Amino acid sequence: MELFSDKPGDEGLPGRERALVMAAVMTTTLMAVFDGSMVNIALPQMARSLQVSAPVAVWFANGYLLSAAMTLAIFAALATRFGFRPVFIFGLSLFTLTSLGCAVSSSAEMLIVMRVLQGVGGAATLSIAPAILRSVFPGRLLGRILGLNALLIAASTALAPVLGGTLLGTLSWQWLFAINVLPGLVALGLAINAIPHKPMLNTRRFDVTGAVLSATMLGALIMAANGFAEPHAVNHTLNATITGWSVLALIGGVGFVWHIRQAEQPLLPPMIFRSGRFSLAALTSLASFISQGITFVALPFLFQSVYGYSAFTSALLFTPWPVGIVLVAPHAGRLADKYAPAVISTVGLLVFVVGLALLATLPAHAAAWDIGLRSLVCGMGFGCFQSPNNREMLSNVAREYSGYASGVLAIMRTFGQCLGAALVGVLLAVMATSTNVALEEQAVRMSLWLAVAASGLAILLSLSRLHRHQQHDAQA
Structure with missing residues (x-):
């Protein structure tokens, strides 16, 4: 396989060692993404088992997401200070241990604590996974390996509800966590033996102020977003809570930006954003994941409330999306190693927006094959976009800043x-304020058109970087 073939002048590791690192990183990524996505479907069963209310059970999911989001930037900075290997091994060890802790939890309090710690472990691995791959693979293969990594993340996100539903239908919710233990131990053994150890990259004091401001900003953003996603977000008490979190996020964000511009050794160096192509690729990624996030939340409402499909059937209707990614992403990554990644990712976005428009215009009584075909177009478009865009981000910062760039990539996705x-x-919350199915359908279809608009914004951002790339070539 070409990914593991060696050529004179290749940087990174020899082919066999690259294969071991890739196995460790991708196994860990698969577990972390699955655990962040498939628990939602089990919340009702977990609430009944532990005898808690639905609002408490929501924290079985939110605890993981919140702690992961708050620590992504912190671990990206720690990896640059101490090296990828110790941070990754710490994160993987914590994730595996707390997976076992989740599986044996006998109370809601214990499970929430385990989920929070599990999110910290997941963040430590996800924030630097692409940077580790860049460090061990030669530049000529960067697009291909990032294509496989992007494929894994996107496909895992889409397939997680199906796997979760299958496990719940045959076993108990504890197995959603117990299945991580054995592959976690295998991945840990691979990581210890295969990821190269490098000396400390800098010895300056860690930016504690930047870490606190970053965690405050990102954590408050997550809490505000979760508040908006509540079905009764128009409630006055909830409105006040959302406003409070939003103000805290704004204060944290302004403080963080001011701090990193003033600090001698900031948590996230501003210089990585001086590359216009990196910044535009990051913004393009953010807009595209907003679009995907809208679609992944809106479609279950359409499938279940409007079309009347069961929760499990609705999960199966998502299957063509990851199939499209599997079909396209590896080839897109390969092309990105030979041609301009920005061009390939822009083509992918164009296909993606067509697929989203097709979903937004689904007929009132859509057949399963029709839904699947339109979802397949979306998956193919997203698969064509993501890996070249990730390559564009990582290749437009110096290799010593790969950890920071990898962290930004994870933050944009989250x-x-x-x-x-x-x-x-x-x-x-605003439109479907009653049990009227017609109003809910209207809100869902408007959401899908909002996803089309977000992906349209991503296209405009991507086209602007193409223009910048042409100007750079003309000057050269």
Whole structure:
């Protein structure tokens, strides 16, 4: 396989060692993404088992998401300070141990604590996974390996509800966590033996102020987004809570930006954003994940409330989306190693927006094959976009800043999906204020058109970087 073939002048590791690192990183990524996505479907069963109310059970999902989001930037900075290997091994060890802790939890309090710690472990691995791959693979293969990584994340996100539903139908909710233990131990053994150890990259004091401001900003954003996604977000008490979190996020964000511009050794160096192509690729990624987040939340309402499908059938209707990604993403990554990644990702966005428009115009009584075909177009478009765009981000910063760039990539993905979910929540709360199915359908279809608009914004951002790329070539 070409990914593991060696050529004279290749940087990184020899082919066999690259294969071991890839196995460790991708196994860990698969577990972390699945655990962040498939628990939602089990919340009712978990609430009954532990005898708690639905609002408490929501924290079985939110605890993981919140702690992961708050620590993504922190672990990206720690990896640059201490090296990828110790941070990744710490994160994987914590994630595996707390997976076992979740599985044996006998109370809601214990499960929430385990989920919060599990999110910290997941953040430590997800924030630097692409950077580790960049460090061990030669530049000529960067697009291909990032294509496989993007494929894994996107497909895992889409397939998680199906796997979760299958496990719940045959076993108990504890198995959603117990299945992580064995592959986690295998991945840990691979990581310890295969990821190269490098000396400390810098010895300056860690930016504690930046870490606190970053965690405050990102955590408050997640809480505000979750508040908007509540079905009764028009409630006055909830409105006050959302406003409070939003103000805190704004204060944290302004403080963080001011701090990193003033600090001698900031948590996230502003210089990585001086590359216009990196910044535009990051913004394009954010807009596209907002679009995907909207779609992944809106479609279950359409499938179940409007079309009358069961929860499990609705999950199956998502299957063509990851199939489209599997079909396209590896080839897109391969092309990105030979041609301009921005061009390939822009083509992918064009296909993606066509697929979203097809979903937004589904007929009143859509057949399963019709839904699947339109979802397939979306998956193919997103698969064509994501890996070249990730390559564009990582290749436009110096190699020593790969950890920071990898963290920004993870943040864009996490918050794009959260903001997308929040937007659907707002529309459902404002428009579908009764049990009227017609109003709910209207809100869902408007959400899908909002996803089309977000992906249209991503196209405009992508086209602007193409223009910048042409100007750079003309000057050269």
